[in-house]
Amino acid sequence: MLIRLTGLQSLSLLAWLIALTHSVEIIDPGQVVYVDSGLDGVVGKAVILECGSTRPDVYIWGFTQPGTDAIKAVVYDFGKGPKLQKLAQSLGDIQVISGAASLSIERLPLAAEGLYTCQALYDTEQGAKLYYYYIRLRVLVPVSKPYILLSDASPAEGSLVWLRCGLENGTEPLYFLWEHETHSGLVSTVSQGNSSVFNMTEVNRNHTGWYRCVARNQVNQERSDRIWLDIIWSPYGEPVCSAYATGKNQYLLLSCSWEGGSPRAVVWWEVPKEEGRGQEVETSNILVLRSNSTQNGQAYTCYAKHPLDTRTRTCSLVPVSKPYILLSDASPAEGSSVWLRCGLENGTGPLYFLWEHETYSGLVSTVSQGNSSVFNMTEVNRNHTGWYRCVARNQVNQERSDRIWLDIIFGPDIPQIDVTPYSVTDRGYSAQERQAVSLLCQAQSNPPSQYVWFYNNSQVYTGSQFTIPWILRMNTGTYACLAQNTYLNTRTRKTISLTVFFPPDGSPSCSVLPAMNYSSLNLTCSWPGGLPPPSLRWTTNLLAQGGAWLGGEGVWPANNVSVLQSGSQTSNNSLFTCLGIHPALNTSTQCTARAWSPYGEPVCSAYATGKNQYLLLSCSWEGGSPRAVVWWEGPKGEGRGQEVETSNILVLRSNSTQNGQAYTCYAKHPLDTRTRTCSLRLEAPVLLTQRSVVSVFEGSDVQLTCILQANYPPVNQIIWFNNRRQE
Template structure:
């Protein structure tokens, strides 16, 4: 049982035999117990009376005039009142709010000689604990940028009362959002960071109570979308991808409620959902991709557009040739084909050694001295978008001696009489078996007759010079 005792004060004897008055204050709590003191010693007679706040009437509660205690009917309204043994103090249990007021104890000493009279004024304040508060909001789903209020309501509680509003995030972090001695606060310029659980805590001198949580859901968005491209490759013009790759476009826009997404390709709707996946993307998929994010609750939207370029290797393969240069003592190795191809340095004949490279003209000059017939020259022409190396072969057929002009014809057909080279070029993938004729014009000098010889060779066989 909790009690709140009255501070003791020494009895003072007035030498003029006048009544002595003494004031004290006592605090009790509804439903608890309190003790009211009537001097430090047991008087010969005493009378306890009660005065309600706002009145001047004094009504007896309990007295003892030397013939035992007499508890009055009024005491029943003031709680469970009893007199403590060997004293004039009273104990009140299960204290009601109605017991708040002024209690007066009149104490009498030395009645047979010179009586001494004391008045003990006990001011009893009955405090009420704060009840469990409940939180109210003017809007539990405010729109970002708006204003709303929160109110912490109490059924009971003796003031002064302090109020604290607590904010709990989704992660469980709790902080004091606001506090003061009023039970209502205004929140201006609501933003998404205000989203979370809220509770109010009410406190007075007796106790502290917390309300249940209430969820505040801020409506906002959508923000400008963010587009993530996988695989990630960015250029000056935007994003890029390689033909036949699988490309994923992921759109995300902060919004509450969550955004709805629509994809557009060159202003035509192509997909609904946050992630657009293109399996084995083709060159025709180059263009602008736009993601539209929509908040259906607010009927708001935002949009972002990116440019996607699909790179692809050129069609076809390069072709290479070998021709005489500088009046025959030198060979020129040439490669031609799609503009995007640039061959590596060609290796030497029948070896893995490079003989040179001209990155501008894709041509290499090579001395013909010492070269054998049937020498094989191979050019590698890789493209930066392709894992395959495109290859072209050139076979050198050479007959040293006099200066010659040579051209080739297939199946007996001359090449229009055009002077060409004594080199016959075969692609890596050769056609069906044909007859190739090498027309040779030998120049002996300005006064010598021109002699012509015809040599026929079948694919896969060696070239043998004809007998003189």
């Protein structure tokens, strides 16, 4: 049944449906609902067309072929099950899904493409509802495997080439992608878009390789087989000839190549003896020769041909001849510029030059190498003196020149003075008196230097070595060596100071003196004379801790050295040693000093003199080193401050007023912490006689007795005086 859907024809369809279904009560359906959708299917595949979300009470499927207006029935169901129409057979394997009004089309044909209309009637409590479901089905065709059409499989470099990606089937829109695969297997995308043609203008060698096209639509994509594009191009530049030795230099391999190009060029060698004629090989060719066969100076020529080049290209190799040397100056002065040129008669470039330098000792070194035949030396120096030889080399062989001598004129340098025997001080060189001293002067110079010696600016000798067989202290002074180069008329000078050392006379002398108010010892070591001054040192095994050095510590280069030693920390009878050292002596020398205390105690005594006009009080403390110091102190301050070593005498005028007075002598020694004393009390002696008046007859004997009072110490002399006061 054909129902045209124009204007309000849906109402007549509704009336027609009512007539067929007497059991359905039709109420005013109101407005018809239209639902429009689209669906894509793939030819040969399955597709489902849905008629609403729920099964209608009455429905009819219609089909409108593209380009027409008519709706033709495919299947309908008026409540008694679906009824397929003839048209359904041409639209594929159509089945109505059970429990629904949806159509399932298996093995979708291309003819199934069009507009499908499902007119559905629903019986609801509100009355009948009418829906129109429009489904536009598009049947898509997958792309078939593409194939490639190529305008030229072997185009020349710079020409135009196109590739077409052909397809048998495939729904548009179509999308094309071109891939390029190089010799190394690197794959890259070179073009993509909706055009099946890939154009390459001015192709070059980089376009050589495999090409493949990929065709794609909404359904699928397919890849073509790859096709080879071979770009024809000329080789690079010109043929290249090279040579290298092999087999322990027994053979020489001449290689000819013309790199690049497609197809590869053909090359061959030809020599006068036709050793290589007709040996045509692609890309490269190697001619093997014995090494000695190149000595005749023959030229070896390589020929090369390529299809894109109308000319036959060539390259040649000519062995180098024996080189010779040109020298700008054979005897240049140091600091000047010199060049050497390596001359050649024959030899194919590129040429390589190497310069060798051989010293006096035969040491050979490479001083320059490169492609320049000239070896420049700016500011030459003496180290450049020697033999020079150049080696010229090309790809075929190498040859060595004869050597040539380069003599650099220089000097003299600042002389170097060597003193034997060698001894250096802060003032220069030194020597021991009575030694043999040799002064050797050397100054680098070409030609060799001439030498003149000066002593204190007076010329004393001509020659390199100046010897003084018996040097004395009077030979101390400055010595200068003058070096002269008579060729360059140049001279240099070096001056040194030479000091003649001599020892002091004799040996050092030691002394022990009191110090610090006789509480310490001053150990003094003296050794006068000598040059330089001797080094004196007190041995420290007996020195007290904290002892102070006077004039330096330890070894002191001086003629005198002293050390302050605490007396309280020094044992009695201590022996101190001073060592003396001098560079002019092979052995050290020494002196000793002993510190010891005086004997016993101080001794006081008194005696009269000058006819009893004066009284002498004597105090002494004998012995000891250093000597003790003694002094008197009287009741009126007599003798105070008059400190004298060893002994002291206090002179008093005889006076009766001194009777009964006490005088004290004090004594100190560094080894004794106490101050020792002795005292005298001055008392006039009292003499006793038996009787004060004695009467005798003239001419008779008389005995006078004088007795010293018992409480006085004994005396050794009693003097009698007569009545005239005569002794």
